[in-house]
Amino acid sequence: MQVNTQNSETYQEWLLKSYIDQMSQTHTNTALSWRRLYLSRAKLKAISRTSALLSGFAMVAMVEISIDNDAPGGNGTEANGGEKASSEAGVPELLLIVFAICTTLLVSVHLLALMISTCILPNMEAISNVHSVQAVNESPHEEMRLCVEVAWVCSTGIGILLFLAEIAILSWVKFYRLSKNAAIASTAIVIPAGIMFIVFSLVFYKRLMAHKYQSHSERLRQLDDLARELHTNDDGIHIV
Amino acid sequence: MQVNTQNSETYQEWLLKSYIDQMSQTHTNTALSWRRLYLSRAKLKAISRTSALLSGFAMVAMVEISIDNDAPGGNGTEANGGEKASSEAGVPELLLIVFAICTTLLVSVHLLALMISTCILPNMEAISNVHSVQAVNESPHEEMRLCVEVAWVCSTGIGILLFLAEIAILSWVKFYRLSKNAAIASTAIVIPAGIMFIVFSLVFYKRLMAHKYQSHSERLRQLDDLARELHTNDDGIHIV
Amino acid sequence: MQVNTQNSETYQEWLLKSYIDQMSQTHTNTALSWRRLYLSRAKLKAISRTSALLSGFAMVAMVEISIDNDAPGGNGTEANGGEKASSEAGVPELLLIVFAICTTLLVSVHLLALMISTCILPNMEAISNVHSVQAVNESPHEEMRLCVEVAWVCSTGIGILLFLAEIAILSWVKFYRLSKNAAIASTAIVIPAGIMFIVFSLVFYKRLMAHKYQSHSERLRQLDDLARELHTNDDGIHIV
Amino acid sequence: MQVNTQNSETYQEWLLKSYIDQMSQTHTNTALSWRRLYLSRAKLKAISRTSALLSGFAMVAMVEISIDNDAPGGNGTEANGGEKASSEAGVPELLLIVFAICTTLLVSVHLLALMISTCILPNMEAISNVHSVQAVNESPHEEMRLCVEVAWVCSTGIGILLFLAEIAILSWVKFYRLSKNAAIASTAIVIPAGIMFIVFSLVFYKRLMAHKYQSHSERLRQLDDLARELHTNDDGIHIV
Amino acid sequence: MQVNTQNSETYQEWLLKSYIDQMSQTHTNTALSWRRLYLSRAKLKAISRTSALLSGFAMVAMVEISIDNDAPGGNGTEANGGEKASSEAGVPELLLIVFAICTTLLVSVHLLALMISTCILPNMEAISNVHSVQAVNESPHEEMRLCVEVAWVCSTGIGILLFLAEIAILSWVKFYRLSKNAAIASTAIVIPAGIMFIVFSLVFYKRLMAHKYQSHSERLRQLDDLARELHTNDDGIHIV
Amino acid sequence: MQVNTQNSETYQEWLLKSYIDQMSQTHTNTALSWRRLYLSRAKLKAISRTSALLSGFAMVAMVEISIDNDAPGGNGTEANGGEKASSEAGVPELLLIVFAICTTLLVSVHLLALMISTCILPNMEAISNVHSVQAVNESPHEEMRLCVEVAWVCSTGIGILLFLAEIAILSWVKFYRLSKNAAIASTAIVIPAGIMFIVFSLVFYKRLMAHKYQSHSERLRQLDDLARELHTNDDGIHIV
Helix, strand or coil: CCCCCHHHHHHHHHHHHHHHHHHHHHHHHHHHHHHHHHHHHHHHHHHHHHHHHHHHHHHHHHHHHHHHHHHHHHHHHHHHCCHHHHHHHCCCHHHHHHHHHHHHHHHHHHHHHHHHHHHHHHHHHHHHHCCCHHHHHHCCCCCCHHHHHHHHHHHHHHHHHHHHHHHHHHHHHHHCCCCHHHHHHHHHHHHHHHHHHHHHHHHHHHHHHHHHHHHHHHHHHHHHHHHHHHHHHHHCCCCC | CCCCCHHHHHHHHHHHHHHHHHHHHHHHHHHHHHHHHHHHHHHHHHHHHHHHHHHHHHHHHHHHHHHHHHHHHHHHHHHHCCHHHHHHHCCCHHHHHHHHHHHHHHHHHHHHHHHHHHHHHHHHHHHHHCCCHHHHHHCCCCCCHHHHHHHHHHHHHHHHHHHHHHHHHHHHHHHCCCCHHHHHHHHHHHHHHHHHHHHHHHHHHHHHHHHHHHHHHHHHHHHHHHHHHHHHHHHCCCCC | CCCCCHHHHHHHHHHHHHHHHHHHHHHHHHHHHHHHHHHHHHHHHHHHHHHHHHHHHHHHHHHHHHHHHHHHHHHHHHHHCCHHHHHHHCCCHHHHHHHHHHHHHHHHHHHHHHHHHHHHHHHHHHHHHCCCHHHHHHCCCCCCHHHHHHHHHHHHHHHHHHHHHHHHHHHHHHHCCCCHHHHHHHHHHHHHHHHHHHHHHHHHHHHHHHHHHHHHHHHHHHHHHHHHHHHHHHHCCCCC | CCCCCHHHHHHHHHHHHHHHHHHHHHHHHHHHHHHHHHHHHHHHHHHHHHHHHHHHHHHHHHHHHHHHHHHHHHHHHHHHCCHHHHHHHCCCHHHHHHHHHHHHHHHHHHHHHHHHHHHHHHHHHHHHHCCCHHHHHHCCCCCCHHHHHHHHHHHHHHHHHHHHHHHHHHHHHHHCCCCHHHHHHHHHHHHHHHHHHHHHHHHHHHHHHHHHHHHHHHHHHHHHHHHHHHHHHHHCCCCC | CCCCCHHHHHHHHHHHHHHHHHHHHHHHHHHHHHHHHHHHHHHHHHHHHHHHHHHHHHHHHHHHHHHHHHHHHHHHHHHHCCHHHHHHHCCCHHHHHHHHHHHHHHHHHHHHHHHHHHHHHHHHHHHHHCCCHHHHHHCCCCCCHHHHHHHHHHHHHHHHHHHHHHHHHHHHHHHCCCCHHHHHHHHHHHHHHHHHHHHHHHHHHHHHHHHHHHHHHHHHHHHHHHHHHHHHHHHCCCCC | CCCCCHHHHHHHHHHHHHHHHHHHHHHHHHHHHHHHHHHHHHHHHHHHHHHHHHHHHHHHHHHHHHHHHHHHHHHHHHHHCCHHHHHHHCCCHHHHHHHHHHHHHHHHHHHHHHHHHHHHHHHHHHHHHCCCHHHHHHCCCCCCHHHHHHHHHHHHHHHHHHHHHHHHHHHHHHHCCCCHHHHHHHHHHHHHHHHHHHHHHHHHHHHHHHHHHHHHHHHHHHHHHHHHHHHHHHHCCCCC
16 A cells, blocks of 8 residues: 555545444444354253253153152042042142142243244254355344343243252152151252252353453453554554 | 446446346345245254154153043942943043043144155255255245245144143143142143243244344345445446 | 367367266266255155154053053953953953054054165265265165155155054043043044145145256256357357 | 377376376275275164164063053962962963063164174274374274174164064063954064065165176276276377 | 564564564463363263253152152051051151152252253353354353353262262162162162262372373473573574 | 485485474374374263163163062062062062162163263363364373273173173063063073173274284384385485
8 A cells, every 4th residue: 555645645544444444343243243143043052952851851740740649649539538538638739739830830931932942043043054244134133132031031040940849849749648858858958959040040140241241341442452553553654 | 347438338337237137136036045945944943853842742641641540530430330420520521522632633733744844854955965056946945835834833833832731731631630729720820821922923923024024125225225326336437 | 269260160169069068967967866865865864763753652652551551451350350341341352453553553664664764874874975976876876766765655654644543543542431522532633634644745746746847847948048049159259 | 298209108108007097096995995984884873873762662662561561460460369370361471481582682682783883983983083085994994894784784684673573572462461353463564564674675685786786897897998098098199 | 584683683583572472372372262162161061961861860760769659658558547657667757858858959950050051051152153263252151160160060070979879769769668688789889889980080180180280381391492492593593 | 405415415314304204203193192082082972872871771670660560569568468578479589689789780880981971071072172283182081091991891891781681680570470481581592692792892802903903013014115215215316
């Protein structure tokens, strides 16, 4: 690049700089958009795997444990005559209601996360396979961000806490007639575990936010340095 | 490119422009066709995974829960003498009919989606492996679009709603004799969950449509800008 | 390419054209062969996945449901004394025969498809991994085409229809003593589903054939245009 | 390549040809070795998948069906007093022996195939990951060829036939007391299926051999043509 | 690079060296960061696989074994009248409490590991897909290091030891009434196995640390050599 | 490369040769190290797959078969009064002890292999993802070699033999009361199968060693030829 006079130089430099600014701005936006696309895709994949696994376990537990609970209750009914008597002698009704609510909620929450994942993921996969950088702008992942976050919280947050609760309730249903102490011991372990889950979630969220803030501010500082450097070069010797 | 007179220039430019138009048109069509191919392929893959999972759960639930329901009923029959008496004392017939209908429908819907996926997917995979850009025109995915959409709605839409209904019916069958309140509680959770599923479907559909409309109109605007720019260049200095 | 006289030109052109013809012919044949290889491979993979899944479900259903059916029947036998009496009081023998036939047929058909897939697939995988274009000619997929089609029809066509029938029979076996209406309702859903499966198969086959015919005729038309164009160029100015 | 006199030319040509011969010979041998490596690897992978699946089914069937068969037998024993009486009244001992033999054989055969696959596969995977063409010569797949073929026949040949036999025996064990006709019907389907399996194996083997012979003879013919062509070129104009 | 005088040379060399130092420093840091990213990602993947597997087994064991333990206990209760009597006659309450604690702890520990893996993995996957070397600096894996290590120890360390303990307790629950010697034999195998696990962990940790120390000190030595070499070159002939 | 006098030539050649020697030595060592890394990685992957599968089957067999064995035994206890009486009338205690030992050993061995695989594999995966050839030197796979071999022998050698033994013991437990002949027949098949496993292991080991010896000696011969060739070139015309 041959530069003749200071004025034209400044003008050309301004052109170049504004062009670079715009380009890098566009480029940065596109790169950020791709990163968000990859993050959403990875989240949805993790959701679909975790939710399929946990809802499967919940289903199996419901079908299998109900058999067990039903069988002696049924025999008891025939021996004792009345249904209410059997359910009073066996597992109390409240426990069954809580068990039914927890299992249904657990399966529903994971199914919702699974459905969101199944709906949005193909649109992202299709964009990821296209080898054009600009294709990311036609991906609906920015509009669907809220949905992805909802699915994420459903599957990882609420879903795993409900699963922990399910285990405690399940051991109550199992051990109610044999040994209440076993059920109490099981509950005594699940409660601190649940608290640890929530603590980890908060720590994870805080660190992620702190990390994002830090990398943003660092990038800003870098841009600032770059701007100052370019400014300094304007006044002195031009090294391009 | 050396340009001598305005006339020949215009003619050559017209040639070039029309060629570029045609090329970019063809290119855009091909690119769009590939994107639709990738989208259909990703959908069919998601369908095959989800449908295999859910129909498997439904099968297991049917086989396992029927055992349970049958066992005490069978013992009761022998004790009480008649079959009708047993089914009246136990689970009412209407519930069994609804359960049979829901399970059969669920498995059929997912099997249909699975079959469509198994039929069409290999044809797309074969095209995707060929490293020729024009190969997309020989893919049958445009003709099969309706089938893919039917499989998609069967698997993700109807299939997941039926699965939710199945859970409610299943808990009715399980808890009918032990505690009707547990079954009612389970149903009370499934109904709002079902409504949330439908709401999410509509929101997803609306956003997807809005996104498609927006990206289409933006592309049109870009083409318009390009056309105007080319037009301006015709009258002034030619920068090619 | 500098051309001096019309005669030598025509001769050279003829050479070039015949060479290109031959090359493109060979190339087209090789490309078509690769595409058929990819299609067969994708089909065999889909077969092996679907067949393993469905034969697994059928196996589990047979083992599990037989337990259930056997258990009360066994108790009934001991109480009532004779075997025939038990099978008459319980599930009729004809139903059991149909159930045994359907399950055995289902598992056999899927095992046959699985075996064909396991035999042929490795030969194709080995060819696909070799990075030589001509390697496709040493792949046995053209000779094995009939086998692939047989496995395909066994797994996707007959296999899925048999699976639907299996569900209907299974619900008859399950609900026979509890509620014949539930079994009838289940059958009433399976029959239209089966018809829809056959209709989809025919639509899919027709569309695939129409698509193949169309893309073949279009390719012929293109070759025709190319030939005419080359012919025209012979007489006029040569633009190569 | 500048050629001065006929003599030196012939000598140089001879050098070149012998070099090309050697190179292509080496290259062809290496390429063939790679292809055999890929084929063995693909076979071992297919073996490990199929054997894990089928041995799993056999294990589950043995554990589950034994429960079922054992339960009423056990009750019968207590009611009737003696063990022999129970096994005579129930399933005959010969059937149990055949069932035990078939299941053990099935699991052993698939375990053997699985073990061979687990032993040899890592050595091949390690070679495949090395990006050196000559690495194939250090792969032990040529020495292990017999083992791979044994595993292949164990898993695909004997293994699937034994699995078919297992289904027939299993339905005999299940339906023996309920309905002998169902077991007979099941056997009547398994026998022609087994014959079809053997026929397919023979057809597959014959076609594969025919294909190999054909592609070998074609390659020989091509080499012959090449040799004749090179010979002709020696006498006439040299086009290199 | 032509060098004229000693002074300018020294200055330029100093510039170059400091630049190279800085570059290689940055490069080394980035490379190390990538390596740590890959290591964390591989660990989290292994965690998610192992934890899903083992927590699944624990769940199934709890549901299935409880059925078994509950069934005869239930029958015993009805026969003997009181609940305490049954649990005293059958499995002692302490064993049930230990069993409940171990199972709940096992599932909680693996769920915690699974949750950490599901939370952090998508952020790393998104970074890994971006083809920019500097992207690693925006990955939160350095901040999340402690979490990854906690998940790692939970899943591989505590998780597998608890699983071993679970097997011993499980065989106590199973064989308590049939044969206490079988349970003792089982425990006698689990204890040395547990010791071997801990020994392996320590050996593995020590070797890993020794390896890290060795490769660090070797790298330091290499840098030292490089520095000395550069120093020597400064005084003598410059070979760049 | 222009060579003037014999002496300097010799010196330069010596330099070049020693450099090439060193390079090729380093290169060969690095390549060998990578190959060992890939081999260890492939082994660990195979271990983790096989061990997860077989320990899963063993767990399921233990849980399921214990139910079956426990149930009639439990009923028998109540009928006959004493525990010892029941276990003497049913399955002898020795068999239960052997069964408990075999199952615990089987699960422990596979868990150990799984744990070693889970610990070492991530460190190798992280190295494999780094695209630097020298990175292999920082992989701990040479130090961990013994661990990998232990895991390998545990999983493939001892693990599969124990699994075979488990099947024999399992059929003894199952068929003990129904038909001792079935258990004897099952054992009669397992014993030759076990012998075949050991024979295959020895054949495999011998062939692998022979292959390694052969490829080592061949490489030595090649190096020898190369050295002699370079030596010959020193004395004659230099063709570089």
